Amino acid sequence: MSNTSHEVAQGPHHxxxxxxxxxxxHSIDKKFPGVLANDSVDFxxxxxxxxxxxxxxxxxxxxxxxxxxxxxxxxxxxxxxxGKRINLSSPRAGLQxxxxxxxxxxxxxxxxxxSENVILGSRDLPFKLNRREINEKVAAVAESYGLPIDPDATxxxxxxxxxxxxxIVKALYQGAEILLLDEPTAVLVPSEVEKLFENVHAMTAxxxxxxxxxxxxxxxxxISDRVTVLRNGRVTGHxxxxxxTDTKELARLMVGRDIELNAQRATHATGHEVLQIRNLxxxxxxxxxxxxxxxxxxxxxxxxxxGVAGNGQRELADTIAGLISPTSGSVSISGAMxxxxxxxxxxxxxxxxxxxxRLGMGLVPSMSILDNLLLTRDRQIVVDRVSxxxxxxxxxxxxxxxxxxxxHLARKLSGGNAQKVLLAxxxxxxxxxxxxxxxxxxxxxxxxxxxxxxxxxxxxxxxAGQAILLISEDLDEVLSLSDRVLVLYRGAVVHETSGETxxxxxxxxxxxxxx
Amino acid sequence: MNENIWILMxxxxxxxxxxLILAALGALFTERSGVLNLGIExxxxxxxxxxxxxxxxxxxxxxxxxxxxxIGALLASIHAVLSVVFRANQIVAGLALVIFGTGLANFLGxxxxxxxxxxxxxxxxxxxxxxxxxxxxxxxxxDIITYFAIAVAIVASRYLFSTRPGLELRATGDDPATVxxxxxxxxxxxIRYTMIGGALVGxxxxxxxxxxxxxxxxxxxxxxxxxxxxxxxxxxxxxxxxIIFGAxxxxxxxxxxxxxxxxxITFIPSAFLEMLPYLATLIALIALxxxxxxxxxxxxRALGTPFVRDER
Ligand SMILES: Nc1ncnc2c1ncn2[C@@H]1O[C@H](COP(=O)(O)OP(=O)(O)O)[C@@H](O)[C@H]1O
Ligand SMILES: [Mg+2]
Numbered sequence: 001m002s003n004t005s006h007e008v009a010q011g012p013h014h015x016x017x018x019x020x021x022x023x024x025x026h027s028i029d030k031k032f033p034g035v036l037a038n039d040s041v042d043f044x045x046x047x048x049x050x051x052x053x054x055x056x057x058x059x060x061x062x063x064x065x066x067x068x069x070x071x072x073x074x075x076x077x078x079x080x081x082x083g084k085r086i087n088l089s090s091p092r093a094g095l096q097x098x099x100x101x102x103x104x105x106x107x108x109x110x111x112x113x114x115s116e117n118v119i120l121g122s123r124d125l126p127f128k129l130n131r132r133e134i135n136e137k138v139a140a141v142a143e144s145y146g147l148p149i150d151p152d153a154t155x156x157x158x159x160x161x162x163x164x165x166x167x168i169v170k171a172l173y174q175g176a177e178i179l180l181l182d183e184p185t186a187v188l189v190p191s192e193v194e195k196l197f198e199n200v201h202a203m204t205a206x207x208x209x210x211x212x213x214x215x216x217x218x219x220x221x222x223i224s225d226r227v228t229v230l231r232n233g234r235v236t237g238h239x240x241x242x243x244x245t246d247t248k249e250l251a252r253l254m255v256g257r258d259i260e261l262n263a264q265r266a267t268h269a270t271g272h273e274v275l276q277i278r279n280l281x282x283x284x285x286x287x288x289x290x291x292x293x294x295x296x297x298x299x300x301x302x303x304x305x306x307g308v309a310g311n312g313q314r315e316l317a318d319t320i321a322g323l324i325s326p327t328s329g330s331v332s333i334s335g336a337m338x339x340x341x342x343x344x345x346x347x348x349x350x351x352x353x354x355x356x357x358r359l360g361m362g363l364v365p366s367m368s369i370l371d372n373l374l375l376t377r378d379r380q381i382v383v384d385r386v387s388x389x390x391x392x393x394x395x396x397x398x399x400x401x402x403x404x405x406x407x408h409l410a411r412k413l414s415g416g417n418a419q420k421v422l423l424a425x426x427x428x429x430x431x432x433x434x435x436x437x438x439x440x441x442x443x444x445x446x447x448x449x450x451x452x453x454x455x456x457x458x459x460x461x462x463x464a465g466q467a468i469l470l471i472s473e474d475l476d477e478v479l480s481l482s483d484r485v486l487v488l489y490r491g492a493v494v495h496e497t498s499g500e501t502x503x504x505x506x507x508x509x510x511x512x513x514x515x
Numbered sequence: 516m517n518e519n520i521w522i523l524m525x526x527x528x529x530x531x532x533x534x535l536i537l538a539a540l541g542a543l544f545t546e547r548s549g550v551l552n553l554g555i556e557x558x559x560x561x562x563x564x565x566x567x568x569x570x571x572x573x574x575x576x577x578x579x580x581x582x583x584x585x586i587g588a589l590l591a592s593i594h595a596v597l598s599v600v601f602r603a604n605q606i607v608a609g610l611a612l613v614i615f616g617t618g619l620a621n622f623l624g625x626x627x628x629x630x631x632x633x634x635x636x637x638x639x640x641x642x643x644x645x646x647x648x649x650x651x652x653x654x655x656x657x658d659i660i661t662y663f664a665i666a667v668a669i670v671a672s673r674y675l676f677s678t679r680p681g682l683e684l685r686a687t688g689d690d691p692a693t694v695x696x697x698x699x700x701x702x703x704x705x706i707r708y709t710m711i712g713g714a715l716v717g718x719x720x721x722x723x724x725x726x727x728x729x730x731x732x733x734x735x736x737x738x739x740x741x742x743x744x745x746x747x748x749x750x751x752x753x754x755x756x757x758i759i760f761g762a763x764x765x766x767x768x769x770x771x772x773x774x775x776x777x778x779x780i781t782f783i784p785s786a787f788l789e790m791l792p793y794l795a796t797l798i799a800l801i802a803l804x805x806x807x808x809x810x811x812x813x814x815x816r817a818l819g820t821p822f823v824r825d826e827r
Contacts, residue, residue, distance in 0.1 A: 070698075071696070090698045091697065091698045092697070092699075093698070095698070101696075103696065107690075107692060107693040107697075108693060109685075109686045109689050109690045109693055110689070111685075111816070112686065112689075119679075119682070120682060120694070120697060121694070121696075121697025121698065121699060127678055127680070128677060128678055128679075129677050129678060129679060131677070
């Protein structure tokens with residue numbers, strides 16, 4: 001078995017003395033109905049290093065990780081652990097070989113405490129549980145890697161970053177030597193990412209191997225000792241060495257062509273006021289969520305709402321969309337009052353809404369693309385699929401949606417393609433021509449290729465004269481696309497600036513409530 | 516006012532509560548694993564008549580209880596296979612089990628009609644304790660199965676909240692994908708606890724027959740106790756200890772109309788009182804049958820939802 005052939009190409013960049021291969025995968029094939037998710041993939045990770053799997057959504061990264069930890073069995077190929085061939089029939093077998101995965105979607109029981117979650121599935125526990133002893137042990141494991149957590153906290157009450165920490169502690173508690181982190185940063189805010197990277201360093205320093213999965217170039221370059229790039233299930237390249245990596249080259253390996261990430265702001269005259277918000281306030285359970293918000297969005301203008309998550313963004317969007325009635329104040333779209341009118345009336349006067357939760361609120365996961373498109377069309381008693389089908393096919397092409405056709409189920413779409421379907425539906429007009437587009441976190445969790453497309457589509461909508469309200473926690477996105485930027489802090493607009501002259505430091509300070 | 520009637524009523528209420536505790540604990544174990552079994556009433560009836568026939572043929576109540584429990588587990592296994600292996604709609608499968616169980620029980624009960632149980636379970640005697648006025652007959656005048664039912668509730672509570680398998684059981688009902696990712700078999704856990712649950716329900720039904728009712732009266736033998744047990748689990752918030760109190764409360768409410776009639780207290784129509792437990796049950800079951808409500812009630816998150824590993 002020659003498992004060294006592809007390692008030769010890596011070059012002697014690695015610094016930690018004992019660069020023994022901890023785990024390797026050889027010619028892995030994994031098929032799903034209609035896709036070859038992994039096509040002859042070779043991969044290996046050494047003790048004490050961070051080896052990154054980079055690739056767009058749908059490239060096959062999670063699939064490979066699932067094979068590496070025993071969750072999926074490969075259709076062809078095999079794994080080796082410390083030079084010996086192993087066969088992982090289940091994640092439990094993986095754990096027995098010291099391999100653990102932290103899933104993209106956390107596998108935690110929300111109602112359980114931290115330590116209950118950590119010990120769940122451990123086989124060597126006694127029948128009767130001694131909570132105090134377990135809590136002490138969990139806290140000890142957590143602390144030794146600089147991951148402080150309260151063992152008695154209920155997981156449902158924890159932030160996403162803390163939950164991730166619980167997952168990592170769980171893997172370490174179960175004796176993992178190799179940790180597969182599937183897109184761990186996708187759900188984190190920048191400060192949490194920093195903390196995670198510290199933890200990763202603490203783990204590699206202790207000799208653990210980290211397989212880091214990501215599609216964000218910047219952080220990949222920062223954290224990785226080696227990078228393997230996947231595209232369409234195949235390895236398209238290896239890049240080694242920290243800091244020396246060329247991000248352009250990585251992006252090209254990942255997408256297969258050169259890409260332009262910074263969509264430029266199109267400058268042109270703006271028209272009349274489409275969205276008017278006056279003294280909008282909202283209280284939920286007597287807690288003020290929005291206070292005295294007033295602003296306008298003009299035709300052909302993009303207004304960006306910046307802010308840290310949870311400062312009222314979602315409620316603002318839902319209020320404009322007619323899903324929530326404000327406590328006081330008014331919303332009007334194209335001159336028609338839509339306060340308290342409900343979502344259908346808001347849509348009838350030209351609202352299009354792309355919510356943050358694509359598959360929850362935006363699309364019906366169990367329905368086809370076609371049926372999802374039909375949702376906002378004319379409400380007739382008999383669904384007329386036949387006449388909409390050609391348009392659906394056209395939209396799939398126009399919006400570059402990767403799908404098997406209009407009958408492809410929404411839940412089987414990758415995040416980027418689901419977002420494109422949603423945009424296609426909202427922008428192609430339902431009951432009336434779209435005049436106002438409200439988009440929330442349109443590129444969160446998407447890969448670079450899809451980000452580029454989605455931003456371009458939104459820009460095109462503005463150029464076509466639609467008023468756009470962009471609500472996003474991605475500050476770079478807001479600043480690079482918007483004509484005007486408003487900062488939302490604790491439910492109030494605390495800062496307003498034009499997009500062109502916006503100062504990152506000022507906007508950042510306003511987001512933190514310092515202005 | 517005749518004191519004896521009230522003491523008798525209390526004893527009877529606790530007796531009914533025994534069936535309710537066992538049946539509700541059975542439903543609780545089942546539901547904690549994420550399986551919703553609405554077929555409790557059908558299981559109660561079938562195991563009741565089975566235990567009757569077994570006890571009648573063998574002359575042993577204990578054999579009757581064992582046969583009734585096994586039949587309960589067997590019927591529950593049908594529901595388990597339909598819901599877990601074939602991922603059938605659990606509400607439909609459960610209702611089918613009620614119809615099937617009732618039909619089967621009536622068929623099996625043909626030869627038993629008009630017969631009375633010759634062997635019954637006798638109350639335990641605690642000597643002088645049982646002779647204490649009022650408290651004696653209520654607290655110390657029950658049979659072994661009643662005490663057993665209470666013991667099961669206490670053990671179940673400890674099992675659920677402070678043992679490893681209990682932790683796994685609760686996790687399976689809340690979040691099967693997480694349990695699956697740990698390499699535990701969701702299907703095995705669900706089938707196991709659905710069957711254990713069925714056995715407990717079966718024991719409750721058998722006991723009702725052998726210690727309570729004088730003979731086989733078709734569906735009137737259980738009189739909807741299976742449905743009440745399901746509602747009880749909801750009111751108890753899926754916690755075993757609370758089931759004891761809920762069961763006693765329901766037991767009293769079910770007995771009250773008879774006692775009031777005997778006492779000729781008529782300012783509340785007895786039909787209204789008789790209706791109350793069923794009204795409460797109706798409300799609880801309507802609430803339970805809407806997935807959106809289940810979370811609010813504190814139900815296991817995945818209750819009634821089949822688990823499919825690869826679904827995205
Ligand atoms: N369980 C599954 N069933 C069917 N297709 C799947 C499944 N998991 C992944 N795929 C498909 O396999 C491909 C790779 O997916 P995945 O490994 O999740 O990519 P990545 O993690 O790189 O985004 C995609 O086309 C995806 O649609
Ligand atoms: Mg993935």
